[in-house]
Amino acid sequence: MMKKMIFTFLLFGPVYHGASQELSKKEIKEACREIAALIQSNYVLEARGSQIAAAFLEHAGDGRFNRVQNWNQLDSAINSSLTEISGDGHLYVRHDPQFVQELKSEWKEDKTGGDAQTFFNNEKAYHSNFGFKQVEILDGNIGYIQLSNINISNESLETLFATMAFVRNTNALIIDLRDNGGGGSNVGAVLETFFLEKNTALLAFTDRNGRAETVSTVSWLTEKPYTKPVFVLINKGTASAAEAFAFVLKHQHRATIIGEPSAGAAFMNNYFVINDNLVLSVSMKAPFLPGTQTTWQGAGVKPDITVATDRAKEKAIALALSE
Secondary structure, eight states: OOTTOEEEEOOSSOOOOOOOOBOOHHHHHHHHHHHHHHHHHHOSSHHHHHHHHHHHHHHHHTTTTTTOOBHHHHHHHHHHHHHHHHOOTTOEEEEOHHHHHHHHHHHSSSSOOBOOGGGTSSHHHHHTGGGEEEEEEETTTEEEEEESSEEESTTTHHHHHHHHHHTTTOSEEEEEOTTOOOEEESSOBHHHHTTSOTTOEEEEEEOTTSOEEEEEBOSOOOSOOOOSOEEEEEOTTOOTHHHHHHHHHHHTTOOEEEESOOOOOOOEEEEEEOSSSEEEEEEEEEEEOTTSOOOOTTTOOOOSEEOOGGGHHHHHHHHHHHO
């Protein structure tokens, strides 16, 4: 999902829908072959992609999908297989005919890797307030922002700007990313720019051919930056773009990270249409600190202060009050 996108990791994990029509063995076989071929030709780590594809075809051939009766069951069975083989939270199928049609309409052709712009501008995004779940001023003049996902676009910039204006005069800021499964931005690293100098190199995204694209904070932001202490809360449910935010602020020494290690889902994914019922998410780029091999894939972001997730906010408040 690159097309000028920054931190565009779509939400971590598949989405499930209602029951569907019965499947034939031919339909299952064709879907599995297409999935394996797309993984082999697109996965961010070429050799690993070939291994995953081969192992998946072995699973498809050993009869484990034989009792599948509908697309929902195939979705579940395939995802169990892919998780067992790869351990990659961005590699999954999704049974969602409506999403298939949205992607086809967006791309104007089938089976083309897409950036899923529909994530940024749809009914669900608006109804969830673009992930801005809670914003308040706590006792002691501590700002608190709870984000349920990362959704930064032209549609949500007004909400982001209003949020940052509301907490502008606080003595410290807590950003709660616990159980935030990710998301992204299609207008650049705007959120990060509120806390770091403009044009600061953040991450280098490398594809399977070794080509790297460095993402930096934006130069165009005119809103006032936030300069007071920042505390970011994470846990094992913090994934993808939410992890990226915590990771870069930690390594830029701009925030104190509190809680539990995050999910370790660093790769950037694209969607591919398999058929009228299934979409495949494939990891296609790997982020590193520029000039290094430092990433959070697999290991997760390590907190500066490790505490149980239900005590993270309390710990952050205590630290903020001591500043």
